[in-house]
Amino acid sequence: MTVDVPPPFADAPHMRDWIAISPEGDVTFLSGRVELGQGSSTALLMMAADELGVSADAITLETARTDRTPNEGLTAGSMSITFGGAALRWAASALLVQMLDAASERLGCAPQELRTESGEILRNDASTGLNLLDFVSAADLSCRVADLARPKDAGERWKTFRDIPRMDLKECMVGTPFVHDMTAPDMLHGAPVHPPSMQSALVSLDLEALKVRPGVVEVVHDSSFVGVVADTPLAAARAAEWAQKRGTWETKPVGAVDPVKFIASSTADAETIVDTGNVNRNIGQWYETTVTRPYIFHGSIGPAAAVALWEGDEVTVWTHSQGVFQLRRAISKALGLEEKKIRAIHCLGAGCYGHNGADDVAFDAVLMARAVPGRHVKVVWSRRDEFHAAPMGAAMATNVRALLGPDNNLTAFDVIVNSAPHTNRPGAGGTPNLRAAAYLANPIQPARSADVPLARGGGANRNAVPTYKVGDVRVQRRLVHDLPYRSSSLRSLGAFNNVIAIESLMDDIALDIGMPPFEFRLQHIDDQRSRDVLERIDSETRQVREVPLPEGAGWGLGFARYKGTGGYCAVMVRVEVDGDVRVTDAFAVADVGEAVSPDGVRNQVEGGMLQSISWTLKEAVPVDGSSTTAGSWADYPILTFSEAPRLSVALIERADALPLGAGEISQGPTGAAVCNAVRAALGIRVRNLPITRDAIIAAVNE
Amino acid sequence: MSELQEVSCRINGKMRAFVVDPTMPLLHVLREVLDLKATRFGCGEGTCGACTVIVDGQAVMSCDLPAGQVDGRRIETAEGLDGDPPHPLVAAFLENQAGQCGYCLPGILMAARALLEGEPTPPSRARIAEALDGNLCRCGTHARILDAIEDAAKHMNRGPLA
Structure with missing residues (x-):
């Protein structure tokens, strides 16, 4: 079974959106999905190669860059293979159709007689001696994918190979694949001096003294944003640390010190997300439990990093963001710069596990590089920055009640999820939602998060509906905004806590x-x-x-x-x-x-x-x-x-x-x-x- | 910043000499001065193990080891595991697909190499795990990494570091 026309084709309908063919005839597939350490690049390449019937090393894959690949939105929510992979299968299928049409003319047969395996064209399963990729000149990438594609059914797949090892693993072990490792002539190194929270303002910092710290080339200062640009990463880090210790910031009044209790006891209006009937019944026995979790760090082993380069009034940023197009739009909003003047290119970062500091550090780099046009500026956050400045996984409390009927069958399930928001991604609510955007002279604080809608799996309420047949179900969500801690998507969002609560109750009742x-x-x-x-x-x-x-x-x-x-x-x-x-x-x-x-x-x-x-x-x-x-x-x-x-x-x-x-x-x-x-x-x-x-x-x- | 000092040491078998601030951590010397960037920055304070290298046979974190202290020492980094064929540890990690994002792997490989080369017989899984407790992995690849090191231990020639 394949999905109906995959959604990405609405905005990127043509083969050229998904496939590039070099003058030498090399075929590159273009995907808007990014590698986050989950192996998606390898799987996506496998799907395109399998559809063509060639080995995986016969083609290449290029991912997520605003000047070259389709915009497939965020690489998030476990959708890369379902949608991103389907899109590549369709694009590859369209290309295969064109090439086999050309081959059938050469052979004087019907295209239906032809298929491919291990790169070779077979006619009625017999060898023809023809290589598929020799027909690449027959490709017409101006055609629409959906007009041509007829992706393989399950039984036709995986004839050339079945599974392949991760393409990028060896380079991760002994090489330099990460944005942290990028080099360029005359590269400079930046380090931000982050205020303690997004609501705090810089009161005093001796910028003149900071400018003459060893190795410092520039100090970028815009209201509460301070960034140090230096000739080495160590000089930048040491100068930023010096400034961090000497600067003073005004911090807004203190929020709850025990955020979990605060969230669990919230009486904010509860929004009903699901309600299939009347859960307020009393025939049988009610069981109840509440499970809480604290804020959790994404905790990448490699801190967030990015490289930026300004040339004239245009900027390029190399980033491990989950969404280069969203990042571009957010930078555009924050700087008042047209999107076409911004190019965002995905590079490998350390494992991300959700919305971490990748976008924030990219904007830090853009702000710092603006002071030294023509030179690349690499910013690698310190470990402290990574903990202090990146969004955290939301603290939450899930209350679950279940009604057990006299026949030991559940007849009603009532769930209330109290939670900090599970998304504060770039562009959410129409604001940049980039950390430094809140520090600038024209500060843009993030819009209040609306959490993730149910259509995208929900955020706080993800998996709040049990996987079981439990009679009537009601799910309510209480988003708690009145805490100063910045939270956003962490792998599985609310599902982790909600599944624990539901499964705890299932066990309690069984027991x-x-x-x-x-x-x-x-x-x-x-x-x-x-x-x-x-x-x-x-x-x-x-x-x-x-x-x-x-x-x-x-x-x-x-x-x-x-x-x-x-x-x-x-x-x-x-x-x-x-x-x-x-x-x-x-x-x-x-x-x-x-x-x-x-x-x-x-x-x-x-x-x-x-x-x-x-x-x-x-x-x-x-x-x-x-x-x-x-x-x-x-x-x-x-x-x-x-x-x-x-x-x-x-x-x-x-x-x-x-x-x-x-x-x-x-x-x-x-x-x-x-x-x-x-x-x-x-x-x-x-x-x-x-x-x-x-x-x-x-x-x-x- | 202290006065510059000339430091010479053997890195992956080759003599290297450089003039640096002796307080500069070895990690920065490797990455920025010598362009050996397979050793990763993770925390800069010796708490995650991403920057682990081998100095005179011992696994050490290079992010808080001052360059002045490595004069005359033998240093091994992840680059030294590459080759055709690659080091048995790299081969075993590939065979077991023991990685996800891979950022922590160079440090883990060096900690594992120091352990395996320092023990006369293949160490137990528990012993390997203990030797890696200073190395953090966030993707949750622990089980595969331990499998791979156990496999490599069976194939590695014993003896002190060359």
Whole structure:
């Protein structure tokens, strides 16, 4: 099955939007989707090559740059393969049709007799001795993709190769693929001197003294924005640190020091997102739980970085943004500069996990480079900048109530999600939403976030609708804006906390009525793919679960279909609690439809599980009422190698189903599995994440 | 800034001499002075391991190691793992596809190399994990990385660093 005409063709209908052919006949596919460390470039290239019937190294892929590739919006929400991949398949198919038409003329046969495999044209499955790419001159890229394309059905795919290793991995190990590594003659290096929060204003800083710090070439000052441009990164960093220590900033009144309590107790108007009927009924027994999570850092190992170059009144910025076109528009708004004078080119950054500081640092670089036209300025944030200046994953509280009927079937589900906003992306609400834009003499503070609409999977309310058949469902969302902390999309958005809350309650109810957790869930499932995933995780782990557990150990289950429309994932973990919680083993079964790169899917699911275990057990952004107090990793521990469990991921492959994306399916189920395993191990439910030693003691004392 | 000093050391087997501020961290010497940019900047304060290199057989974080202290020492960086064929660790990481964004990998590879070359027999998984506890990975590739290092350990020639 393929999607109907993929959405990107509305704005980029022609083959030339998606394909470039060099004078030498080299074929390059153009994608608006970016590599964020998730392996999407490899998977996208695979899809285009497979459609042509050539090996993956016969073609190349160029991604996301405003002067060359189509605008496919943000690379976010696990949509790259579903939509970006489908678009490339369609474009490749159109090209194949043109080339096979030309080949059929040469051979004097009907095009329908021809197909390709390993780059060769086959006629009725027999060799013709002709190479497909020798017909590339027959391409007419002015044609519309949708007029020609007839992408392959599942049975026709993957004849030339099946899976390939990541193209970029070796370069990541021994080479210099990152924007951090970019070089240019006469390159200068910038470092911002960030105010403590987006609401604070610069009061005093000795700019003259800053200008004569060692290696400083320029000091860029615009109201509360201060940036140091120096001849080396070290000189820039040292000068910025010098300024950070000596400058004074006025900080607006202090917000809540315990943001989680503040959010959980908010009485702001609740907005009803879903309401299928009357949940205010009383036939049966109501069960209830509330799960909270704190603010969480994206925490890339490589801090945000960018390079900018001004030439005349035009600027180019090399960036690891998730959306180069959105970034261009945001810079245009912030500077009052026409979009056509701005070029944004995607480069590799460290893993991003959502809306981090990539866009902000790009604008920092643009502001600093403006002072030294004709010279590239590279800005790499400090670790402190990365923690202080980048948006964080939103703190939230999910309250779930479920009504169990007399026959042990759920008949109503009522969810209220209180949350800081899950998006503050560039351009949201018509404002640039770039950090430094709020510091300038003409400051543009971000518009109040409207969160992510349900049509795009929702933000705070993502996965607030259970994956189960539970009778009537009501979901309400209470967006809490009155905190000074800047929050935006972190992998899986609200789904992580919401799935934990729902799955905790499912386990609590099953336990209360004496039903095994699998059975209780299966009883509330009416679709086969969910059932298959759950039954498979049950059978995969049955044997290991029969091994007697030591005291303080337990198994837990978590399951969800991401966004209600994406991939299915069930996770089973074993924990041991000895003061701290340790996950010793973690199993997952995933169904993402067609797995374009099965190993890539497993890698993404594994990564989501590990990251989720880290969130669930360890992570909380420390705050002081106006910003974070974390200056280094010492203040924000994440999962270490010694704490990593043994992992096993199985895929249920469905070659004829739509590919659904894998990067965000395992976070919610894994967090839920850990929480349920801790419940099984200790007999108590820890509802406030992270599940640290202190949180366990607090839960015992509740 | 301190007075400039001449420093010479052997990097990936080649003698290199340079004149620098001796307080400049080795990481910046590698990246900016010698253009060896495979060693990554992650935190600048020795808390993430992205900048790990090997100095005289020991894995050390280069971001807070002053250049003045490496005079006369032997330094190995991730560039030294490249080649045809690549180092067994690189081969094992490729074989296991042990990476996602890959930013932390050069530091992890160097920490692993120092461990494997310093132990007479292949270390246990727990021992490998412990040796990597100073290296952070945010993508969650831990399990594959440990698998890859276990595989490499089986294939590596033992003995002190050349």
